Amino acid sequence: MADQPDRARGRFITFEGGEGAGKSTQIRLLAAALEASGREVCLTREPGGSPGAEQIRELLVTGETGRWDALTELLLLYAARRDHVKRLIEPALERGCWVLCDRFADSTMAYQGYGHGLELDRISDLHRIVLGDLKPDLTLVLDLPPETGLARTRTGGEAARRGGEDRFERMELAFHERMREGFRTIATAEPQRVVLVDAARDPSAVTAEVAALVRARLGAEL
Numbered sequence: 130m131a132d133q134p135d136r137a138r139g140r141f142i143t144f145e146g147g148e149g150a151g152k153s154t155q156i157r158l159l160a161a162a163l164e165a166s167g168r169e170v171c172l173t174r175e176p177g178g179s180p181g182a183e184q185i186r187e188l189l190v191t192g193e194t195g196r197w198d199a200l201t202e203l204l205l206l207y208a209a210r211r212d213h214v215k216r217l218i219e220p221a222l223e224r225g226c227w228v229l230c231d232r233f234a235d236s237t238m239a240y241q242g243y244g245h246g247l248e249l250d251r252i253s254d255l256h257r258i259v260l261g262d263l264k265p266d267l268t269l270v271l272d273l274p275p276e277t278g279l280a281r282t283r284t285g286g287e288a289a290r291r292g293g294e295d296r297f298e299r300m301e302l303a304f305h306e307r308m309r310e311g312f313r314t315i316a317t318a319e320p321q322r323v324v325l326v327d328a329a330r331d332p333s334a335v336t337a338e339v340a341a342l343v344r345a346r347l348g349a350e351l
C-alpha cells in the first residue's frame with residue numbers, strides 16, 4: 130500500500146504563554162519524550178531560530194523598551210519569522226521532523242496586538258502575506274498569572290541567566306495581563322489548534338498534561 134505523500138510530513142507544535150510560564154522547561158521535556166519514542170525532533174524558538182532571524186532577534190530583545198514603534202517591531206518579527214520558516218521549519222517538516230517551537234505567531238498577536246494595541250486584522254493580514262496559511266498543528270498555551278511567571282524568571286528563569294535580554298519582561302504588569310487575556314481569547318477562538326494548560330501547577334503535572342495532549346491530538350506514542 131503506497132504511503133500518502135503527506136504521511137511523512139512532520140508535525141508542528143508551538144508553546145506559548147507569558148514570561149516564566151515554563152515554556153522552555155516543558156518544550157525540552159517534550160522533545161526528549163518524542164525522541165525517546167523514535168521521532169526525529171527539531172527544537173527551535175522565536176524570535177530567532179535561524180542565523181538571520183537570530184540577528185534580527187538581537188535588535189528586538191535588547192535596548193530601551195520604547196526602541197521600536199509597534200508596527201516596526203511587527204515588521205521585524207515577521208522578517209525574522211519568514212527566514213525561520215523558510216530556512217528551518219518548512220524543510221524540517223518536509224523531511225518528517227517534529228518541529229517544536231518556543232513561541233511563534235500567537236506571541237505576536239498577544240504582544241503586539243493585545244499588548245500594544247496594534248489592530249488584530251492587520252497582524253493576521255501580514256501573517257497571510259508573509260506565510261500564507263501556515264499554522265501550527267498544535268499550540269499549547271501555558272497559562273498562569275503574570276506575577277507568578279515574572280517572579281519565576283527573576284529567581285531562576287532564562288531572563289535571570291541571559292543578561293540584558295529583558296526588554297519585554299520590564300514592561301508594565303498591565304501589559305502582561307492584556308497579553309494573557311489575548312492568549313486566552315485565541316484559545317477560545319481556535320479550540321481545534323490551541324489548548325490552554327494550567328501552568329501554575331508543579332512541573333510534573335504540566336508535563337503529564339502536555340504529553341497527554343500530544344498523544345490525543347497528534348497520535349504520538351508517548
Ligand SMILES: Nc1ncnc2c1ncn2[C@@H]1O[C@H](COP(=O)(O)OP(=O)(O)OP(=O)(O)O)[C@@H](O)[C@H]1O
Binds near residue numbers: 155282285328332
Ligand atoms: N511549573 C513550575 N513551577 C515552578 N517553577 C517552574 C515551573 N516551570 C518552570 N519553573 C521554573 O521557572 C523558571 C522559568 O521557567 P522557564 O524558563 O521554563 O519559563 P519560560 O516560559 O521559558 O520563560 P521565558 O518567557 O523567560 O523564556 C525556571 O527557573 C523554571 O525552573
Ligand SMILES: [Mg+2]
Binds near residue numbers: 153
Ligand atoms: Mg523560555
